[in-house]
Amino acid sequence: MVQFIQAQNVGLAYLEERFGLQLAEEEAFFIEWFDxxxxxxxxxxxxxxxxxxxxxxxxxxxxxxxxxxxxxxLSPLLNLAGFYDEPFYIRGEQSIEISAENEEEVIRGKIDILVIQEKLWLLVIESKRSSFSLLEAIPQALAYMLADPSQDKPTFGLVTNGSDFIFLKLAKQNQPRYAISDQFTLLKRKSELYQVLSVLKNLSQILS
Structure with a gap:
């Protein structure tokens, strides 16, 4: 009998065990957020x-x-980064299901905002209440990114609670591997929203 699991209840240990997900330690794996x-x-x-x-x-x-x-x-950031323009399309509240091979457990959830280009998932954004820790959102976002049908191109993600931001990258060739960026915040006297927009603009340029 198939067991359904809500994405918000999934942890990193579960994704590592069921899908072989690994953390990429080398800096060169995810240079798109700083280089x-x-x-x-x-x-x-x-x-x-x-x-x-x-x-x-x-x-x-x-x-x-x-x-x-x-x-x-999120809406102003996506607009300034060019994700409302061609060749991108915005979809909200996209339902996903994902399961490992020969597994009777299926992860279900809804992506808050999905940016796609020619049916390729480019950017997954999981917004959380302002009081939530971003660490709680990372496994959920990675579960959504694992549902990306593309195997040869990386998927990028952003988790935010409104004040803090973390970028993610997932590559699935051979074995799924992911990395996370530093955490940015707008609460500092010198807001780090500038860096957040710069990263988003970089991703839009790379992926378009």
Whole structure:
């Protein structure tokens, strides 16, 4: 009998055991989040400063829901990074199922925002309530990324609770391997939203 497991209840140990997922230790595996990043314009910085102000005003009246995080933080970032333009397409609340070969357990879940290009999954974004730790979202996002039908190209992800951001990369040739970026935050006096947008712009350029 098939057992269904919700993606939000999956941990890294489960993904390692069932799918052979491994952490890539070498820096060269995931250089897209720090190497040769595009510059951010003064106008883009002004837009990002407004995003920070709007977020900080909203968190004064918690709780801040996932939908609000998407509207106030993610949507402006995706727009500035060019993911609303050709050749990308945005889909929200995409259902996924994934199971290992010959396994009777199936992981189910819904991707918050999926950016695709010609049916290739490029960017998975899992937004969480502002009080949630990003560590709780990483296994869930990786489970979604494992459901990407493409085997020859990497999948990139972003997990955020609105104030903090972590990028992910998953490659599935031979054995699935992943890596994570440093954690960025907009709560510092010098907001790291600039770096977040720079990484997103880099991914849009690479993947388009």
């Amino acid at each position: 040769n990043l595009p510059e951010i314009t003064d106008l883009e910085k002004q837009d990002l400063d407004r995003v920070k102000l709007h977020f900080l005003r909203l968190v004064k009246r918690p709780p801040l829901s996932e939908e609000t995080v998407k509207l106030v933080v």
